[in-house]
Amino acid sequence: MVKEVVLNEEIKFGNQRPFVLLAGPCAIESEERSLKVAEGIKEITDRLGIPYVFKSSYDKANRSSIDSYRGPGLEEGLKILEKVKREFDLPVLSDVHTAEEAEYAADVLDIMQIPAFLSRQTDLVTAVGATGRVVNVKKGQFLAPWDIEQVVEKIESTNNQRILLTERGASFGYNNLVVDMRSLPRMRETGYPVVFDATHSVQLPGGAGDRSGGEREYVPHLARAAAGAGIDALFMEVHDRPEEALCDGPNMVRLDDLEDILRKIQAIDEIVKED
Template sequence: MKELYAKLRTEPFIITGPCVIESREMIMKLCEKLKEITERQGYTFIFKASFDKANRTSITSFRGPGLEEGLAILAEAKARFNVPVTTDIHEASQAEAVGKVVDIVQIPAFLCRQTDLLTAAAKTGKIVNIKKAQFLSGYDMEHPVQKVEESGNNKIMLTERGSMFGYNNLVVDYRNLIDMSTFGYPVIMDATHSVQRPGGLAGKSGGDGRLAPSMAYAAAAVGVKGFFFEVHENPAEAKSDGPNMIPLNEFENVLKKLKRVMEAVKG
């Protein structure tokens, strides 16, 4: 795990997967394909899927298989394909069990100020990826960072996923990426959640997935080397976040172009 974090501090990496675990079969198939694509394009690959989407707009929305079954599926994917995995926690009580399986514990944006959640994640000893709340600036992330640091964990990453702008819309201020980089930790651009339209489809979130690649390219232009994408074989049939996802058959071309942007900035 120390080796993984050292790599994430210096090399381009991709966190990707579906929004939620829809089935074991879907996860195994998608993890295998995403590993092939990302590694072929020269990125470190981390597989992500949620065992429970506790923050869905509607009480009737699909949430996932739950903690026990979801972690078993993630553990199988990790072992079968020899890849690091990550998932999000919504309650401090979930941290210990999740920390036994994943390499990175993800803190949802809505919950990034929750002290108990941050300290519980920190105490797992795993990398903690804190997603910036839609209502915070990049500099405001100083305080979530301090909570993890003061809980004894300095393996931290910070993720930009847009700021609330008016109703059912987000905007990305790329100054936030630059500001968060001053804390000395890896910064990630969440390209697909940044084009989400929260609650914008009458009881569920909408989005504009066609814009997601551009979010990543612009982040690469300001020096970001970590990227988060939700990808699905058929976004129209995804059980969560379909409108802002990237179709699997388009993903490799996105990564190719992203690599060219990073090379241009570096050169």
């Protein structure tokens, strides 16, 4: 059994609780789209009784090309996330890329996310930990599951034990990722809740030349497998029209398909966590 990480009265991770959904568009494209997707996902999770955190990035600094869309930036992005919080009474999550951003972003974000490529950046990890917010660490594609222990120690050094650990696939040759489901119980040995990133795990990094490709058709399969292995939260990037998305469209889940996917994962999660 892992530590229980409390976000608020309604949303708690770990301790055999039902999984929490972390979901939304990859990057913030506009206020209108952010509100539309947040509302759509909330309607679904309210029907299913799934705790929900809205996810979207104000900046995606780790892009394939200099011309790739990154988002509206820190100031404008946080304003949009703050509006999502206010309109729908939802906690919000976004990536933080520099130590300098951390304190400013913590005024709005409920969960601060360390991007996978930056998971070994000590100054960033400790600055985010020092905010006292819940920290979600994406395990780097280049890290073994047991390597995450060093990242955990860095965050704990700031007296923050509100930590989530996310599996998002490991580099397997060129432009490909694979998921070793053993990494979920292995990371749980740290004593912290684990998250499965179902959409980045089907990404083909740089697979489309100047951008990443993806195989969204495999998202439901991997998500069900992860639920069977045992997860405390599920991370999914969701878009109303992925073919028009400005970032990571090929691996994002279509909003219209989300409810069916979640129902099946919920059923597996309940079986795995039976007393």
